[in-house]
Amino acid sequence: MEQNWYAVYVKSRNEKKVYQELCKKNIHAYLPLHKVMRQWSDRKKLVEVPLFNSYLFVKIDNSLYNQVLRIPGVVKFICFSAKAVSIPENQILSLQKALAISTEVEVLESAPAIGDTITLTSGPFKGYFGIVVNEKKFKFVIRLEQIGYNVLITVPMSYIDKE
Secondary structure (H helix, E strand, O other), X not given: OOOEEEEEEEOOOOHHHHHXXXXXXXXXXXXXXXXXXXXXXXOEEXXXXXXXXXXEEEEEOHHHHHHHHOOOOEEEEOEEXXXXXXXXXHHHHHXXXXXXXXXXXXXXXOOOOOOOEEEEOOXXXXXXXXXXXXXXXXXXXXXXXXXXXXXXXXXXXXXXXXX
């Protein structure tokens, strides 16, 4: 059977636990993490946190759908018209690539409405299109429409060509 990527909504702060359970059951899962500086009263520490709160991704065929739902902490699949919506493989690969290189990554819940369309002409995202959302910094957006998020990556001006 063909396997597709799906977004899974999980209980708040259960992303890592659910990810571990999926891996224990040999279900192909992806939990995008990024490093952020957290401050406590006595110290600062760089910690890895989920890129999307309450979301992770699974690559499954239809036979594993109910098994995923039975994992403690899983709430539901992201669905439209009562059917789990698949996420294109290239979006997941782009997200993995973005997090693998040392770039500034920011998650937005809505797409930027202003700016010029750009094409990235070099670097790891060569050939991708992006949007300028700041006159001094150039941003590249990976859209994950199925869960309503966009990943915003800052790229050097030398990587772009204005359309």
